[in-house]
Amino acid sequence: xxxxxxxxxxxxxxxxxxxxxxxxxxxxxxxxxxLRMKDASxxxxxxxxxxxxxxxxKYNAIFIIDDYVELVNEIGAKGVHLGKEDMPIKEARKILxxxxxxxxxxxTYEDIVKHYNDGADYIGLGPLRFTNTKQGLSPILxxxxxxxxxxxxxxxxIDIPIYAIGGIxxxxxxxxxxxxxxxxxxxxxxxxSEEASKTIKEINLIIQ
Numbered sequence: 001x002x003x004x005x006x007x008x009x010x011x012x013x014x015x016x017x018x019x020x021x022x023x024x025x026x027x028x029x030x031x032x033x034x035l036r037m038k039d040a041s042x043x044x045x046x047x048x049x050x051x052x053x054x055x056x057x058k059y060n061a062i063f064i065i066d067d068y069v070e071l072v073n074e075i076g077a078k079g080v081h082l083g084k085e086d087m088p089i090k091e092a093r094k095i096l097x098x099x100x101x102x103x104x105x106x107x108t109y110e111d112i113v114k115h116y117n118d119g120a121d122y123i124g125l126g127p128l129r130f131t132n133t134k135q136g137l138s139p140i141l142x143x144x145x146x147x148x149x150x151x152x153x154x155x156x157x158i159d160i161p162i163y164a165i166g167g168i169x170x171x172x173x174x175x176x177x178x179x180x181x182x183x184x185x186x187x188x189x190x191x192x193s194e195e196a197s198k199t200i201k202e203i204n205l206i207i208q
Contacts (some may be wrong), residue, residue, distance in 0.1 A: 001062070001078070001101065003032065003062070003101070003121070003122055003161055003182075003183070004030075004031045004032035004061075004062060004183070005182065005183035005184065005204070005207050005208065006030055006031075006032060006183060006184055006186065006200065006203055006204070006207075007032040007034055007124075007183060007184070007185040008021075008022070008025040008030040008032065008033050008034070008186060008187065008190060009034045009036050009066075009165075009185055009186065009187040010022050010033065010034065010035050010037070010187070011036070011187045011188070011191060013191060015191070016191060018035065018037055018048050018052070019048055019051050019052060019055075021187075021191060022035070022055060022056075023055055024191075024196060025190055025196070026056065026058075026059045027197070028190065028196035028197040028199070028200050029197055029200040029201065029204070030190070030200060031059060031061040031062065032061060032062045032064075033052065033056055033061060033062070033063050033064070034063075034064050034065070034066055034081050034103075034185070035048065035049050035052055035063070035064070035065045035066060035077075036065075036066040036067075036081075037066075038066070038067075042068075042071070045065070045068060045071060045075075046071060046074060046075060049065055049071065049075035049077065050075055050076065053075055053076045053077060062078050062079075062101070063076075063077050063078055064077050064078055064080055064081055064101055064103065065080055065081070066080070066083070067080070067081070067082065067083065067086050068080070069082075069086075069087050069091075069092045069095055069096065070095075072096055072100060073096075078100065079096070079100040079101025079102055079103070079121070080092060080096070080100070080101070080102055080103070081102075081103040081104070081105070082102065082103065082104050082105070082120075083104075083105045084105055084107075084111075088118070089102055089104055089115060089118035089119055089120050090118050093118075093119050101121045101122070102119065102120050102121050103120060103121060103122045103123070103124055103163075104118075104120040104122075104123055104124070105123075105124050105126075105165075106123045106124065106125045107125070107126070107127075107138035107139065107141070108149070109148075109149045109152045109153065111123075112125065112149065112153060112158060112160070112162070113156075115160075116158050116160050120160065121160075121161070122160060122161040122162070122163060122182070123160055123162045124165045124185050125141070125146065125149065125163065125164060125165065125181075126141060126164060126165035126166035126185075127140050127141065127165060127166020127167060128140065128141060128142065128143070128146070128164055128165070128166045128167055128168055128172060128176070129142070129166060129167035130166075130167055140166070141166075143175040143176060143179060146162075146164060146176060146179050146180075146181060147179035149162075150162060150179055150180040150181070151180075154180070161182035162180075162181050162182050163181065163182060163183045163184060163185040164176045164181045164183075164184050164185070165184075165185040165186075167188075168184055168186050168189055169189065170189065170199065170202065170203070173203055173206045173207065174206055177206050177207050181207075183207060184203065184207065
């Protein structure tokens with residue numbers, strides 16, 4: 001399955017709840033959505049997850065959930081994103097099978113090598129900078145950090161889609177694209193945009 005280059009990570013703020021944020025992103029042109037609700041109950045996750053999955057189906061968009069491998073099939077998601085403290089990739093693959101998407105969080109080249117060897121389908125590498133939507137992250141990378149890590153991957157034939165994540169602003173994207181990131185995993189950049197569809201089009205012009 002070819003992965004879209006913009007992944008929207010759901011978030012709630014004063015303007016949108018989780019479902020509304022996903023709908024807004026889809027209406028603006030996003031075709032890859034990750035449901036991330038760290039403090040929600042399982043019941044809430046299933047309820048909101050099914051609603052977002054139905055919205056994604058309308059747009060033929062990829063829908064994955066964060067962390068909860070055991071809910072992927074119940075919700076009808078296409079896969080899961082696993083953080084560093086979540087279920088090991090190999091264990092998740094045994095449960096989900098070869099056709100589901102498994103993404104993994106990385107902060108270093110060594111993280112990527114491990115995830116690649118364990119069978120991840122893509123990497124969320126970051127953070128680019130500090131972000132309010134994801135507290136307690138590993139040391140920030142900056143564009144030069146991405147460049148160094150991606151160059152190491154290329155030199156060692158580690159071929160896996162790498163998404164930049166963490167406080168990405170519109171002015172960062174040309175630089176990130178130039179060092180070889182596959183795509184972007186974003187939340188605030190879309191949610192705080194005055195014209196999200198225009199922002200998505202601008203991003204696509206750079207990274208496609």
